[in-house]
Amino acid sequence: MIQQSQARNAADDARSAQLARELARQDDFRAETSEVLDRTVRDFDQPNQEQALEENVQRRAESAENFIPEGDPANLQISGSAPEVVKTSIAKQMADAMGRGKEDIRNRARLEALMKDTWLGNDLSTMRGGRDIGMVSNFAGESSRLNQFERDAFAQDAFNKKMSGPLGIFGDVLSTAGQGVGLYGASGGSFGDLFGSSPRYVGIGATRPGNFGDGLRG
Amino acid sequence: MCMGGGNSGASEAAAARRREQERQARIREGRSTIDAIFEGGTVGDETFSGFATPEFYDSVQNSFLDFYRPQLQEQQEDAQRQLTYDLASRGMLESSIAGEKFGDLQERLAEESGRISSQAQAARNDAIQRAESSRSNLYSLNESAADPSLVQARALASESTVRQPQVFSPLGQVFADITNQFAQNRAAQQVLNPRDRREGFRVPLSGSRSSLSTVG
Numbered sequence: 001m002i003q004q005s006q007a008r009n010a011a012d013d014a015r016s017a018q019l020a021r022e023l024a025r026q027d028d029f030r031a032e033t034s035e036v037l038d039r040t041v042r043d044f045d046q047p048n049q050e051q052a053l054e055e056n057v058q059r060r061a062e063s064a065e066n067f068i069p070e071g072d073p074a075n076l077q078i079s080g081s082a083p084e085v086v087k088t089s090i091a092k093q094m095a096d097a098m099g100r101g102k103e104d105i106r107n108r109a110r111l112e113a114l115m116k117d118t119w120l121g122n123d124l125s126t127m128r129g130g131r132d133i134g135m136v137s138n139f140a141g142e143s144s145r146l147n148q149f150e151r152d153a154f155a156q157d158a159f160n161k162k163m164s165g166p167l168g169i170f171g172d173v174l175s176t177a178g179q180g181v182g183l184y185g186a187s188g189g190s191f192g193d194l195f196g197s198s199p200r201y202v203g204i205g206a207t208r209p210g211n212f213g214d215g216l217r218g
Numbered sequence: 219m220c221m222g223g224g225n226s227g228a229s230e231a232a233a234a235r236r237r238e239q240e241r242q243a244r245i246r247e248g249r250s251t252i253d254a255i256f257e258g259g260t261v262g263d264e265t266f267s268g269f270a271t272p273e274f275y276d277s278v279q280n281s282f283l284d285f286y287r288p289q290l291q292e293q294q295e296d297a298q299r300q301l302t303y304d305l306a307s308r309g310m311l312e313s314s315i316a317g318e319k320f321g322d323l324q325e326r327l328a329e330e331s332g333r334i335s336s337q338a339q340a341a342r343n344d345a346i347q348r349a350e351s352s353r354s355n356l357y358s359l360n361e362s363a364a365d366p367s368l369v370q371a372r373a374l375a376s377e378s379t380v381r382q383p384q385v386f387s388p389l390g391q392v393f394a395d396i397t398n399q400f401a402q403n404r405a406a407q408q409v410l411n412p413r414d415r416r417e418g419f420r421v422p423l424s425g426s427r428s429s430l431s432t433v434g
Contacts, residue, residue, distance in 0.1 A: 064335035067283055068328055069291035083312075090317035097321030101328020108332050112339070120343050124350055131357050135249070138361055139242050146231075146238055153227035 007162035014158035015151050022147040029140040033133050040129030044122065052121055056113035057106075064105040241364045248360035248369040255373040256353055269377045270349035278345045281384060282338035289389040290334065294327050297393035304397070322396050330392045341384060352376045 042048065254261045258268025268274075301319055305311045356376065360369045 060335065060339055063279070063283070063339065064332040067287060067335045068331040069287060069294055086312045089314060090312075090320060093314070093317030093321040094324050097323075097325040098328055101325040101332075104329055105332040105335075108336065112336055116340070116343060120346065124346070127350060127354065131354060135245065135357070135361060139245075142238055142241075146234055150231040150235065153231035157228035 007159045010158040010162040011155040014154040018151045018154050025143050026140060029136050033136050036129050036132040040125055043125040053114055053118050056117035057110050060109035060113050061106050065102060244364040244366055245361055248366040251366055251370045252356050252373050270380055275342050275345050279338045279342040282341045285386045286334045286389055293392050297323055297397050300397045326393055349380045352379055
């Protein structure tokens, strides 16, 4: 009994030790997941978002303005006899028109930088974070499932080792014998029957006739 | 009752834990391989230049712009020439109307440049999305298979998907509505006034309004 109790305690200790190891692993997974989440959330901070938007607007506007072809000025053949004011007026009108066009480019760049570039960047950031967290979740789940098997295996192993302690198999034999004796006595048997010819009495305390504890004769 | 016995359960458990740790290590290795192939880097003894890089995305955008820039410039020069001839034929080359029309041309040029540039940026974003979608698929495969060599082969094969060639259609007539105004009017006049039907148009000579020259 004592050995069994010790064995059970050993099994419990082994189970607890395995649980502690698994909790440590899960803590590592959780830390890794938190790091990914923090990194992803940082991308959505207002300063980062504003900076990304400005960069996207600048890139779009510069790309569009640099793309405008210069054209061949010789194609614009204003008569040489035209008054200077006419030439100046035409040049000013053309410059104003180009200015309106470039303003339209900047407005378009701001709108598309927000609706397309920045949102794409946010989607990609979320996607990358989701991928990393998914991988760590996969690891944590598999580890947790394995933990169930490990706990039982290590507990059984500790129990077995304790039961195969200093008394060895002898302790098991005594324990089995003790249980057998108990069952025999509860069923009304007596050791006298085993070694002699005493009548068989049923009932607790039934040892011999005339005793207070006489029971029914079986 | 278990009479003594060995530790086969514990050894099995330890072996299972070892296999799981090896699986995780292979998955992490596969991920590193995918990232190196896509973005450039070294895996073991192999070095990859990467095909999903900012330089590649910029090249997609620049290819788009380089294709359409000559066409837009050619159309702009043609339109300017046509407008000059049309205004001159009507004697309006030195008027405020000319300034207005040339201004419309410039404004249209800027608008079209912005539109083409926007499309080039969209092509760039499409390339980015293709690359990330391909990478996500490889990550999923990696977690399922936990086989770095398989993942490496698939990642290298995905380059053709990411770098698929772009298809460009010719630039439409950007300035047609501006240059056709006078052409349509001239055609209508010729129909209404057959006696004015002639080849070419009249352009005042420099410094002399009374001398006219027929050009064309």
